Amino acid sequence: MHGSSRRAPRSGLARLLALIAVAILFAAACGDDDGSAPSDTGDTSTDSSDGAAADGLLAELQERGSITIGIANEVPFGFVGDDGEATGIAPDVARAVLAELGIDEVDAQVVEFGNLIGGLQAGQYDLIAAGMYITPERAEQISFSDPDYCVAESLAVAAGNPKGIVDYQSFVDDSSLTLAVATGTVEVDYAEDAGVPDNQLEIFADIDAMYAALEAGEVDAAAGTAATVDRQVAARSGLESVEPFFPTDAEGNEVLPCGGYGFRNGDTDFRDAFNDVLNQFREDGTTMEIITAYDDFSEADVEKANALTLDDFLP
Numbered sequence: 001m002h003g004s005s006r007r008a009p010r011s012g013l014a015r016l017l018a019l020i021a022v023a024i025l026f027a028a029a030c031g032d033d034d035g036s037a038p039s040d041t042g043d044t045s046t047d048s049s050d051g052a053a054a055d056g057l058l059a060e061l062q063e064r065g066s067i068t069i070g071i072a073n074e075v076p077f078g079f080v081g082d083d084g085e086a087t088g089i090a091p092d093v094a095r096a097v098l099a100e101l102g103i104d105e106v107d108a109q110v111v112e113f114g115n116l117i118g119g120l121q122a123g124q125y126d127l128i129a130a131g132m133y134i135t136p137e138r139a140e141q142i143s144f145s146d147p148d149y150c151v152a153e154s155l156a157v158a159a160g161n162p163k164g165i166v167d168y169q170s171f172v173d174d175s176s177l178t179l180a181v182a183t184g185t186v187e188v189d190y191a192e193d194a195g196v197p198d199n200q201l202e203i204f205a206d207i208d209a210m211y212a213a214l215e216a217g218e219v220d221a222a223a224g225t226a227a228t229v230d231r232q233v234a235a236r237s238g239l240e241s242v243e244p245f246f247p248t249d250a251e252g253n254e255v256l257p258c259g260g261y262g263f264r265n266g267d268t269d270f271r272d273a274f275n276d277v278l279n280q281f282r283e284d285g286t287t288m289e290i291i292t293a294y295d296d297f298s299e300a301d302v303e304k305a306n307a308l309t310l311d312d313f314l315p
Helices: 002-047 049-053 057-064 089-100 113-121 169-173 186-194 207-215 226-235 268-284 286-291 299-306
Strands: 066-071 105-110 127-133 153-158 179-182 201-204 221-225 239-241 258-263
Touching (some): 057 066, 057 268, 066 113, 089 127, 089 268, 089 286, 113 127, 153 226, 179 186, 179 207, 186 201, 186 221, 201 207, 207 221, 207 226, 226 239, 258 268, 258 299, 268 286, 268 299
Parallel strands (some): 066 105, 179 201
Antiparallel strands (some): 127 258, 153 221
């Protein structure tokens, strides 16, 4: 009896232990499934480019569906239209590119041209869409896309051009002449590279103000792109533009004034994605269609840009 009483507990204990072992194995198996799934998911998000992009500006803009761009209110490059919306060649092209990236709402902040780069760096907006010329000096401060247009320079002068002004060299040859330029623009550099003395330069913060000064006879000419000069001359009385020309640098080499889009240096994902779509548009004729819709630009202006990349403007 004692023997049978001892065997019974062993048999019950064995069954109990077996059940516990099965339970442990089942739990372990479930644990492996649960553990492996999160582990795999974690590995995917860490290693994939999609996971990395989720932390970038591009993903943030796509999730929000909106962006603020910086413009300088310069016709026809980037300005506020009668409807209160940003327009001009740069906002128009940018809007088309951004739509392809899933960013449909575009707001604009107007700043003085000379403050465009500083405003971008300070986070006031996430893209400069103002037709900004690509220069080595600017490329040290921000990142650029490839260009989408190139255009010659011109000068606005009094009707009849009584002083016989042709280009920047005219101011070097005649020390009595005064040239108006806008702060932060390449025209300041072009004038200096041509050898125009500082005391013959009048620098204005506002583009409209310098043309008003020309109308008032306070300066002898106002410098700008041929597109801007022609627009300003057409909108005012008593002014005309000189024949468009290409400026030269300090070494006497002809400079190609070509514009692109500006990005903060750290926003590589956004810049690269934007540039990829921009280049598709350069190839399929979309930029040509958008830019030449403005009478200020010819097909040659766009074709010249299409043959260039950002590297062509860097040392």
